[in-house]
Amino acid sequence: MEQVETIGADLGGTKLAVGVVGGAPEAVWQEEVPSRGYSQEDVVNLLAQQINKAREAHPGATAAGVGVPATIDYETGLAIASNNLDIDGLPVRDLLSEKVGIPVAIDNDGNLAMLAEALYGAAKGADHALLLTLGTGIGGGIWLNGEIYRGATGAGAELGHIVVDIDGEPCPGSCPNRGCIESMASGTALGRLAREAAEKHPDSELGRRLAERGTVDAKDLDAAARGGDGVATEAIELAGHFLGQALVSLANIFQPQVIVLGGGAIAFGERLVGPARTEVERYALDPMNKTRVEIAKLGPAAGMIGAAAFGRMEAERD
Amino acid sequence: MEQVETIGADLGGTKLAVGVVGGAPEAVWQEEVPSRGYSQEDVVNLLAQQINKAREAHPGATAAGVGVPATIDYETGLAIASNNLDIDGLPVRDLLSEKVGIPVAIDNDGNLAMLAEALYGAAKGADHALLLTLGTGIGGGIWLNGEIYRGATGAGAELGHIVVDIDGEPCPGSCPNRGCIESMASGTALGRLAREAAEKHPDSELGRRLAERGTVDAKDLDAAARGGDGVATEAIELAGHFLGQALVSLANIFQPQVIVLGGGAIAFGERLVGPARTEVERYALDPMNKTRVEIAKLGPAAGMIGAAAFGRMEAERD
Numbered sequence: 001m002e003q004v005e006t007i008g009a010d011l012g013g014t015k016l017a018v019g020v021v022g023g024a025p026e027a028v029w030q031e032e033v034p035s036r037g038y039s040q041e042d043v044v045n046l047l048a049q050q051i052n053k054a055r056e057a058h059p060g061a062t063a064a065g066v067g068v069p070a071t072i073d074y075e076t077g078l079a080i081a082s083n084n085l086d087i088d089g090l091p092v093r094d095l096l097s098e099k100v101g102i103p104v105a106i107d108n109d110g111n112l113a114m115l116a117e118a119l120y121g122a123a124k125g126a127d128h129a130l131l132l133t134l135g136t137g138i139g140g141g142i143w144l145n146g147e148i149y150r151g152a153t154g155a156g157a158e159l160g161h162i163v164v165d166i167d168g169e170p171c172p173g174s175c176p177n178r179g180c181i182e183s184m185a186s187g188t189a190l191g192r193l194a195r196e197a198a199e200k201h202p203d204s205e206l207g208r209r210l211a212e213r214g215t216v217d218a219k220d221l222d223a224a225a226r227g228g229d230g231v232a233t234e235a236i237e238l239a240g241h242f243l244g245q246a247l248v249s250l251a252n253i254f255q256p257q258v259i260v261l262g263g264g265a266i267a268f269g270e271r272l273v274g275p276a277r278t279e280v281e282r283y284a285l286d287p288m289n290k291t292r293v294e295i296a297k298l299g300p301a302a303g304m305i306g307a308a309a310f311g312r313m314e315a316e317r318d
Numbered sequence: 319m320e321q322v323e324t325i326g327a328d329l330g331g332t333k334l335a336v337g338v339v340g341g342a343p344e345a346v347w348q349e350e351v352p353s354r355g356y357s358q359e360d361v362v363n364l365l366a367q368q369i370n371k372a373r374e375a376h377p378g379a380t381a382a383g384v385g386v387p388a389t390i391d392y393e394t395g396l397a398i399a400s401n402n403l404d405i406d407g408l409p410v411r412d413l414l415s416e417k418v419g420i421p422v423a424i425d426n427d428g429n430l431a432m433l434a435e436a437l438y439g440a441a442k443g444a445d446h447a448l449l450l451t452l453g454t455g456i457g458g459g460i461w462l463n464g465e466i467y468r469g470a471t472g473a474g475a476e477l478g479h480i481v482v483d484i485d486g487e488p489c490p491g492s493c494p495n496r497g498c499i500e501s502m503a504s505g506t507a508l509g510r511l512a513r514e515a516a517e518k519h520p521d522s523e524l525g526r527r528l529a530e531r532g533t534v535d536a537k538d539l540d541a542a543a544r545g546g547d548g549v550a551t552e553a554i555e556l557a558g559h560f561l562g563q564a565l566v567s568l569a570n571i572f573q574p575q576v577i578v579l580g581g582g583a584i585a586f587g588e589r590l591v592g593p594a595r596t597e598v599e600r601y602a603l604d605p606m607n608k609t610r611v612e613i614a615k616l617g618p619a620a621g622m623i624g625a626a627a628f629g630r631m632e633a634e635r636d
Contacts, residue, residue, distance in 0.1 A: 151574070155603075
C-alpha cells in the first residue's frame with residue numbers, strides 16, 4: 001500500500017514530528033521541531049512549513065496525514081477539543097490542504113498510533129485490538145474488524161477517560177470527570193505517585209532523591225525501581241493495578257485479541273505492564289481473561305507512521 | 319426482512335419466553351414457561367419442546383434464534399459461561415438444531431435485545447448505539463456501523479462488567495472482579511441500596527417498611543419513591559449516579575448516538591435514568607456529552623423479538 005511516498009505528521013503538545021514514509025514502516029526523511037505554546041494560526045503555519053519541507057525533500061509525496069491530540073470531527077476535519085494545544089474548533093484539514101496544495105487528512109493521534117501498530121506492530125494480524133498511549137495524558141485507538149473505529153462523528157476512542165475510581169482524583173486538562181484512568185496511570189500520574197511514595201517513605205531511594213532535590217518525577221521513579229528500590233517498584237505496580245482495571249473493563253467490552261500499550265510511560269516496561277496484564281488474567285470474564293496485553297513495537301514513530309498510512313488511505317478513497 | 323415467520327426464544331435464569339414473530343416487532347404466538355434449576359440436558363429439552371410447540375402452531379416458521387444469558391462462542395454456538403443457568407460449555411446451537419430439525423442460531427441475550435431496539439425500538443435509525451439491560455445482573459449489547467459487535471469470538475459486549483469503583487463491592491456470580499457496574503446499579507444492587515437506606519433512616523417510609531416486614535427490596539424502593547419518600551428517591555439517584563459513570567466511560571469510548579437502558583429496573587423510570595443522563599451531560603468529553611440516554615421501547619419482549627430477527631438473519635446468511 002505504501003510504496004508510494006506519503007507525508008506523516010504527528011503533532012504533540014511539545015513537539016511536531018514530520019516524516020516521509022515510503023516502504024513502511026520506515027521513514028525515508030524526518031524532522032522534529034518544538035510545538036509548545038503556538039497560537040492557532042502559528043500551529044497551522046508550522047504544520048504547513050514542515051509539510052512543505054518534506055515535499056521539497058521528496059517531491060513524489062503527494063498526500064499527507066496529520067495526527068493531533070484532540071477529539072476530531074471526521075467529516076469536516078475539525079479539531080473539537082484538545083488538552084495540550086490551542087486548536088479547539090480549528091478546521092485543521094481544510095486550512096492545511098489549502099496552504100500545502102496536496103490532500104491532507106487529519107485524525108486523532110491515538111487512532112493513528114493504533115493504525116500503525118495494527119499494520120506493522122504489536123497488533124499485526126489481529127482483527128480486534130485496542131491501543132492506549134501512556135504519555136502526559138492517555139490516548140486511545142480502537143481497531144475492529146480490521147478497521148479503525150471512531151464513533152458516530154470521529155471523536156470516540158477516548159480510552160484514557162474511562163472511570164476506574166468513582167471517588168478518584170479530578171482528571172487533568174479539559175476532562176470534567178474524576179477517577180479516569182488518565183488521572184491514575186499516565187506519565188503525569190506516575191510522577192504524582194512517585195512524589196507520594198517518596199514523601200511516605202523518606203528512607204527509600206526515592207525518598208532520598210526527594211530530600212536531595214526537592215522533587216521527584218517519573219524518571220526518578222524508573223531509575224529508583226531499576227536500582228532495586230522496593231518503594232519505587234510498589235508505586236509503579238500500583239499504577240499498573242489501576243491501568244489493569246481499565247484494561248479489564250475494555251477486555252469485557254470488546255473481547256479484543258490484543259491490547260497494545262504505548263507512549264513514554266512504557267519506559268517502565270514489564271514493571272508497569274506486568275501487573276496490568278495480571279489484572280486482566282485474574283479479573284476479566286472468561287474468555288476475555290485470555291486477552292493479550294503487549295508493549296507497542298513501533299516506539300515514538302508510531303504516530304507519524306500511522307499518519308502517513310492514513311493520509312495514503314484517505315487520498316486513495318477520494 | 320421478517321415477513322417470513324421465525325421463532326425467537328429468550329432463555330433467562332427464571333423463565334423461557336418463546337414466540338413466533340412475523341411482521342416484526344409483533345409476536346403472532348408466544349408462551350412463557352419457568353426455567354429455573356434445570357440441568358444441562360433438561361434446559362436443552364425444554365428449549366426443544368417449546369420451539370417444537372411454536373412450530374406446530376406456525377409450521378411456516380423454518381428457522382429459530384435463541385438468546386441465552388451467557389458468553390458465547392459465535393462460530394461453534396457454544397455457551398461459555400453463565401451466571402444464572404447450568405449451561406457452561408454446552409453446545410446449545412448444535413444440540414438444539416439436531417433436536418428440532420430446523421436451523422437454530424444462538425447469541426447472548428444482551429446482543430439480541432440490542433438488535434431488537436436497533437431494528438424497531440429506541441435505537442432505530444442509529445448507526446452507533448449501546449444497550450444495557452438492568453435486571454438481576456446487567457447485560458449489554460453493542461451496535462456499530464449498523465451491526466451487532468461481538469468481539470473476537472462472540473463473547474464481548476459484557477457492559478455490566480465495567481469497573482466504576484476500584485474499591486467497590488465484589489461482583490456477584492461468576493465475575494471475579496469488584497466494583498463492576500453490575501454490582502452497583504442492577505436490580506439486585508438497587509435492592510441492596512434499599513436495605514442500606516432503610517437501615518440508615520428508620521423513620522423514612524422505606525425504614526418503616528423494613529421494620530414492618532423485616533426486609534425491603536427494589537419494589538419497595540420504587541413504591542416508597544413514588545409515594546414521595548426522599549430517602550428512597552436518594553437511593554435510586556445514587557444508583558443512577560453509579561450507572562451514569564459507567565455510561566460516561568462508554569460514551570467516551572464509543573461516541574454512540576444513543577445508549578438504551580432496558581431490563582426490569584427500568585420500572586424506576588426517570589428517577590433512575592435522569593441522574594444517569596445528567597452524569598453523561600456533565601462528565602463525558604465534548605462532544606460525547608451529547609450522547610442520548612433513552613429508555614428501551616420494546617419492553618420485556620425485546621429479547622424474543624431480537625432472537626427471531628437474528629434467527630432469520632443467520633438462516634439467510636447460510
